[in-house]
Amino acid sequence: EVQLVQSGAEVKKPGESLKISCKGSGYSFTSYWIGWVRQMPGKGLEWMGIIYPGDSDTRYSPSFQGQVTISADKSISTAYLQWSSLKASDTAMYYCARNPSWGPLDYWGQGTLVTVSS
Amino acid sequence: EIVMTQSPATLSVSPGERATLSCRASQSVSSNLAWYQQKPGQAPRLLIYGASTRATGIPARFSGSGSGTEFTLTISSLQSEDFAVYYCQQYNNWPLWTFGQGTKVEIK
Numbered sequence: 001e002v003q004l005v006q007s008g009a010e011v012k013k014p015g016e017s018l019k020i021s022c023k024g025s026g027y028s029f030t031s032y033w034i035g036w037v038r039q040m041p042g043k044g045l046e047w048m049g050i051i052y053p054g055d056s057d058t059r060y061s062p063s064f065q066g067q068v069t070i071s072a073d074k075s076i077s078t079a080y081l082q083w084s085s086l087k088a089s090d091t092a093m094y095y096c097a098r099n100p101s102w103g104p105l106d107y108w109g110q111g112t113l114v115t116v117s118s
Numbered sequence: 119e120i121v122m123t124q125s126p127a128t129l130s131v132s133p134g135e136r137a138t139l140s141c142r143a144s145q146s147v148s149s150n151l152a153w154y155q156q157k158p159g160q161a162p163r164l165l166i167y168g169a170s171t172r173a174t175g176i177p178a179r180f181s182g183s184g185s186g187t188e189f190t191l192t193i194s195s196l197q198s199e200d201f202a203v204y205y206c207q208q209y210n211n212w213p214l215w216t217f218g219q220g221t222k223v224e225i226k
Contacts, residue, residue, distance in 0.1 A: 035215070037162075044205065044217060044218070044219045044220045045154075045156075045162065045207075045217040046217065047215040047216060047217065059213040061214060062119075062214075095161055095162070097162075103152070103167050103168065103209055104152035104164055104167040104207065104209055105152070105154075105162075105164060105207070106164050106167075106173065108162055108164075110161055111161050
């Protein structure tokens with residue numbers, strides 16, 4: 001069974017750093033892209049970027065380039081999304097999802113809620 | 119960036135009735151269009167890809183159609199579990215995927 005399990009909810013202060021994770025199982029982790037999607041409170045889905053764990057090839061949406069860093073450790077089948085300096089506007093639910101090279105986001109993690117507040 | 123526009127924003131439907139949701143792309147995305155369902159407090163779930171292919175385990179009452187810039191998701195007979203928000207997404211413009219803003223299907 002394909003599963004993506006994300007790390008738990010985080011509460012941070014503005015200016016702090018954060019790294020959240022997404023662990024894949026039940027499939028060949030290095031053979032599929034992993035994408036990240038943001039959902040701000042009460043809003044829609046926003047595409048952030050994508051990584052291919054096989055060779056760490058990473059692409060970003062222009063809206064998120066320079067704002068976050070996407071990485072992966074294929075030895076433990078885990079992808080990451082990180083911030084070096086959080087802002088209140090980073091408060092959102094973040095989802096990882098498996099992205100076959102041919103198409104859509106076919107399996108999703110359960111989401112990680114990030115709250116940034118002073 | 120390809121802009122995806124969904125209509126209507128909210129659709130009020132009675133159980134058992136048909137629901138028709140629309141999605142328009144600002145430029146052609148061929149058939150590289152997916153639909154997702156999201157219920158409150160849950161992650162999105164893939165319903166349709168390739169504009170018209172149901173994902174694994176998706177009931178036959180869900181169907182998709184269209185190509186190019188105009189797409190439709192039809193739910194033939196709404197069940198109680200179908201009341202949710204639906205998003206379309208294009209995956210034609212690698213790697214700049216974009217989502218529509220969503221259509222909320224609510225009980226009339």
